[in-house]
Amino acid sequence: MKELALLPISRTPAVCLGCTLLCDDVTIAISERGEIHCSEQCCARGIDWFLREAAAERQSVASGIRCGGEPATQGEAIQRAAEMILAARSPLICGLTSASLAEQQALVKLALQTGAVIDLDWHAPQTGNLVALQHTGRITATLGQVAAQADLCLLIEAAPERTHPRMGERFAWQRSSGWRFRTDDLSVESAPGLEAPALTELVCSSADELNDLIWWLRAFVRGIGDPAQQCPPGWKEAFDQFLVAVRTARGVAVVGGAALAGQPALALQVHQLVRELNEWCKTWLLLASEDRNAAGAESVLTWSTGFPRCVDLRGNNPDEAPARNGRIGKGEARWSRTEFSAAKLLAGNECDLLICCLTAEEEIAWPNLPTALREALLGLPRIVFYSSDHPLVAGADVAIPVAQVGWDSSGDLIRLDELTLTAPRIIASERLGLEGLVADLLEELG
Numbered sequence: 001m002k003e004l005a006l007l008p009i010s011r012t013p014a015v016c017l018g019c020t021l022l023c024d025d026v027t028i029a030i031s032e033r034g035e036i037h038c039s040e041q042c043c044a045r046g047i048d049w050f051l052r053e054a055a056a057e058r059q060s061v062a063s064g065i066r067c068g069g070e071p072a073t074q075g076e077a078i079q080r081a082a083e084m085i086l087a088a089r090s091p092l093i094c095g096l097t098s099a100s101l102a103e104q105q106a107l108v109k110l111a112l113q114t115g116a117v118i119d120l121d122w123h124a125p126q127t128g129n130l131v132a133l134q135h136t137g138r139i140t141a142t143l144g145q146v147a148a149q150a151d152l153c154l155l156i157e158a159a160p161e162r163t164h165p166r167m168g169e170r171f172a173w174q175r176s177s178g179w180r181f182r183t184d185d186l187s188v189e190s191a192p193g194l195e196a197p198a199l200t201e202l203v204c205s206s207a208d209e210l211n212d213l214i215w216w217l218r219a220f221v222r223g224i225g226d227p228a229q230q231c232p233p234g235w236k237e238a239f240d241q242f243l244v245a246v247r248t249a250r251g252v253a254v255v256g257g258a259a260l261a262g263q264p265a266l267a268l269q270v271h272q273l274v275r276e277l278n279e280w281c282k283t284w285l286l287l288a289s290e291d292r293n294a295a296g297a298e299s300v301l302t303w304s305t306g307f308p309r310c311v312d313l314r315g316n317n318p319d320e321a322p323a324r325n326g327r328i329g330k331g332e333a334r335w336s337r338t339e340f341s342a343a344k345l346l347a348g349n350e351c352d353l354l355i356c357c358l359t360a361e362e363e364i365a366w367p368n369l370p371t372a373l374r375e376a377l378l379g380l381p382r383i384v385f386y387s388s389d390h391p392l393v394a395g396a397d398v399a400i401p402v403a404q405v406g407w408d409s410s411g412d413l414i415r416l417d418e419l420t421l422t423a424p425r426i427i428a429s430e431r432l433g434l435e436g437l438v439a440d441l442l443e444e445l446g
C-alpha cells in the first residue's frame with residue numbers, strides 16, 4: 001500500500017470539511033506508518049472525514065486513469081473525453097457540491113462551452129431556501145459576530161449536535177438559552193456532553209404541523225388579529241415565553257436545518273419569521289446545509305448564468321443540432337428548478353452523456369438514491385472525475401482520479417456564514433487537480 005506523503009512539517013494546519021462549519025483550528029499529523037492524528041479540536045465527525053479522504057485517496061490512486069476500463073495516460077483520457085463530448089447531443093454535468101470554487105467555475109465553463117445541462121447534484125431539486133430568499137432577502141453575519149452578539153438561539157428542524165457538532169462551541173452557546181421547533185421525524189442526539197444550550201422543544205407530528213406552528217408564531221410576532229383565541233392549546237404559552245426571551249435578548253441566531261431546502265413552504269415561513277423577528281431584536285438566519293460547498297456552487301452558477309442549481313444551456317432546439325459545433329454558442333441559459341433537474345432529465349432519458357465529479361460524500365449518498373435514478377446513471381456513457389471509489393467509476397468510459405480540496409489540493413470554499421475560506425493541501429499526492437484537467441479538456445475541444 002502506498003504511504004501517505006505528509007508535507008514536510010510535523011503538524012499541518014487543516015480545514016475540516018466534515019460539515020459546513022469548516023473548522024480551521026485543527027491540525028493533522030501523519031506518522032511514518034501512515035496513521036492519521038487529528039488535533040483534539042476536531043470532532044468525531046471531522047475525524048471520520050479526514051480518515052475517509054485518506055482511504056479514498058489511496059484507493060483512487062491505485063485505480064488510476066482508465067479509458068473503457070483499461071489503464072490510460074492523461075492525454076489519452078482527455079482526448080477520449082473530448083471525442084465523447086463532441087459526439088453528445090445532450091450532456092449532463094453534475095456533482096459539484098464538494099469541489100472548490102475554482103473547480104466549480106471550471107465545470108460551469110465546460111457547461112457553457114459545450115451546451116450542457118448543469119445541475120449541482122442529481123437528487124430532486126432542493127430550492128426551498130432559494131425561493132424564500134427571492135421573497136425576503138437575507139441578513140448575514142460571521143460566526144464570530146453571531147457568537148459575540150446572539151444570546152438566544154432558535155433551531156428549526158435542525159439538529160446541529162448531529163450534523164454540525166461544534167456549532168455550540170463556535171456560537172458560544174454556553175452563554176445562551178435555546179429553543180427548538182421540530183418534527184418528531186428529525187433525529188436528535190440525546191448523548192450527554194453536547195455543547196448546546198438546554199433546549200426548550202416544541203415537537204410536531206408532521207411537517208405540515210411545524211408549518212402551522214411557525215405560522216402561528218409569526219402571527220404573535222406581528223400582532224395581527226387575535227391569534228391567542230385561535231392558536232392550538234399549549235403553543236400560546238410557549239410563544240409567550242419565547243417572545244419574552246426575544247425581547248430581552250441582544251441577538252437571536254435562527255438555525256434552519258437541511259430539510260428546509262426540500263420544503264419551500266416551510267422555508268418561506270422561516271425566512272419571513274426571521275425578517276419579522278428583526279423588528280423585535282437583531283436576528284440572523286444560518287442555514288445548516290449538509291452538502292459541503294453547495295452554497296459555493298449555487299453562487300458560481302448564478303454569477304455565470306444568472307440562475308442557480310438546474311440550468312439548461314443546450315439551446316432552444318437541441319434536437320436540430322447535429323453536433324456540438326452546431327449547438328455551441330446557441331445555448332442561452334434557461335432555468336426551471338424542476339424541468340432541468342438532473343433527476344428529471346434522467347427519468348425522461350433526456351441525457352446521452354454524463355460528466356460528473358464523484359467524492360467520498362457521493363459514495364456515502366449513493367445507496368440512498370432511488371433505484372431508478374441509480375439505474376439511469378449506470379446506463380449512461382460517462383466521464384467521471386473521482387476522488388473516491390464509487391459505483392459509477394467501474395464501467396465509466398473515462399475515469400480520472402482527482403485531488404480533493406482540503407486533503408491533497410487547496411481551494412476556496414463557502415462556509416455556513418457565507419464567508420470564503422481557503423482549505424489548504426494536507427498531503428502531497430499523485431492525483432491531478434480538477435481545474436487543470438477541465439482546462440486541458442476545453443483546450444482539446446478547441
Ligand code: SF4
Nearest residue numbers: 016018019023046166
Ligand atoms: S464541527 Fe464540522 S467542520 Fe468542525 S471539526 Fe466537526 S465536522 Fe469538522
